Amino acid sequence: MFFKRAAVAFVAVACLAGSAYAQAKEYLTIQLKDGPVVIELRPDIAPKHVAQIKALAAAGEYDNVAFHRVIDGFMAQTGDVAHGKIGTNYDAGSAGTGGSSRPDLPAEFSDVPFERGTVGMARSQDPNSANSQFFIMFAPGDFLNGQYTVVGKVVEGMENVDKIKRGDGGNGEVTDPDRMVKVTVGR
Numbered sequence: 001m002f003f004k005r006a007a008v009a010f011v012a013v014a015c016l017a018g019s020a021y022a023q024a025k026e027y028l029t030i031q032l033k034d035g036p037v038v039i040e041l042r043p044d045i046a047p048k049h050v051a052q053i054k055a056l057a058a059a060g061e062y063d064n065v066a067f068h069r070v071i072d073g074f075m076a077q078t079g080d081v082a083h084g085k086i087g088t089n090y091d092a093g094s095a096g097t098g099g100s101s102r103p104d105l106p107a108e109f110s111d112v113p114f115e116r117g118t119v120g121m122a123r124s125q126d127p128n129s130a131n132s133q134f135f136i137m138f139a140p141g142d143f144l145n146g147q148y149t150v151v152g153k154v155v156e157g158m159e160n161v162d163k164i165k166r167g168d169g170g171n172g173e174v175t176d177p178d179r180m181v182k183v184t185v186g187r
Contacts (some may be wrong), residue, residue, distance in 0.1 A: 006128050007154050008019050008059075009040055013107075025040055025041075026040070026041040026043060026050065026054070026185075027030035027039055027040055027041060027155075027185070027186055027187045028053065028054070028057060028152065028183065028184070028185060028186075029038060029184050029185075029187055030062075030157075030162045030180050030182075030183050030184070031159075031180070031181040031182040031183070031184075032161070032163070032164065032178065032180065032181060033159065033178060033179075033181065034159075034160040034163045035157055035159075035160040036156070036157050036160065037136075037154055037156070037157035037158070037160050037161055038154070038155050038156035038157055038187055039119050039152040039153065039154055040152050040153055040155045040172050041053070041054070041152040042112070042150060042151060042152050042153075043147075044133065045108065045110040045112055045150060046108040046121075046149050046150060046151045046176065047108070048105050048108060048109070049105055049108055049121050049130060049149050049151045050151055050152070052100075052102055052105060052131075052132070052160035053132075053134070053151060055102070056079075056081065056100055056102070056132055057183045057184060058164050058185050059124065061100060061132070062079065062081065062083045062132075062180050062183035063085075063180065063181070063182050063183060064085050064087055064088065064179050064180070064181065065078055065079060065080065065081060065084045065085055065086070065111075065177050065179060065180050065183075066080075066085075066086050066090060066091075066095055066174070066177040066178070067086045067174060067177050067179065067180075068080060068084055068096045068165045068173065068174060068177055069096055069135075069166060069167060069171065069172040069173060070165060070167045070172050070174050070178075071138075071165050071166070071171075072138070072166045073138055073139050074137070074138060074139065074141065074172075075135040075136060075137050075138055076135060076136050076138065076161060077096065077133060077134070077135040077143070077172075078133065078134065078135070078179075078180055079122065079132045079133035079134045080095050080096055080097070080098045080099070080100045080132065080133050081098070081099070081100045082097075082098025082099060082100065082132075083095045083096075083097060083098040084096070084098070084141070086177075086179045092101045094140035094176075095177075096133070096173075098132075099131030099132045099133065100131055100132040100164060101186065102127060102131065102132070103131075104129050104130065104131050105121075105128065105130050105131065106125075106128045107127040107128050107130070107149055107150070108147075108149045109127075109146050109147065109148070109149060110146075111145075111146065112150040112151055113142065113145050114137055114140060114141040114144040114145055114148070114150070114185055115137065115140050115141070115153075116137055116138065116139055116140060116144065116152055117136070117137060117153050117155075117158050117161075118137045118141075118152075118153050118154075118159070119134055119135070119136050119137075119146060119150070119151050119152040119154065120134060120135055120137070120144065120150050120151065121133070121134050121148060121149040121151055121152060122134060122135055122148075123148065123149075123183075129145075130149055133153065134145075136154060136161050138161070138162065164178045165177060165178045
């Protein structure tokens with residue numbers, strides 16, 4: 001009888017823990033011209049990167065920031081708050097070279113693969129140089145696995161990501177780019 005009660009108690013605790021995990025999920029919502037994109041963040045694998053993204057979003061730093069580099073069949077990159085704010089400080093020649101006033105972050109690489117909808121942090125050649133820029137995958141990119149920090153995955157609105165204007169430059173540079181209209185923490 002003791003084991004039966006213990007098993008029932010264990011199942012009850014496991015169910016509560018499971019529901020606590022569901023409540024503990026963190027989201028970021030990006031409003032695009034074609035509708036919202038909801039990203040489930042992964043603080044379990046990239047706590048410093050997720051904290052930085054949330055802080056920048058909460059401060060309004062990502063609002064009106066351009067998708068400065070968009071490569072069809074690969075990814076859409078945004079998040080340059082220093083040079084990428086359309087209507088404020090947008091500089092097409094420098095977009096993609098800046099970050100934020102916050103410090104760069106140490107790499108938080110994981111075994112989570114880069115699949116369609118995965119959100120990863122952009123960086124320079126230095127693995128510890130990610131700051132504010134991130135990208136959303138249009139398609140799998142296995143060659144990025146273990147070399148870039150995964151911060152989340154699109155769980156709603158991938159059809160809106162698919163409508164982001166593609167780049168026409170050699171490195172995916174976008175003329176008259178789309179932008180993140182508003183970025184908020186939560187759903």
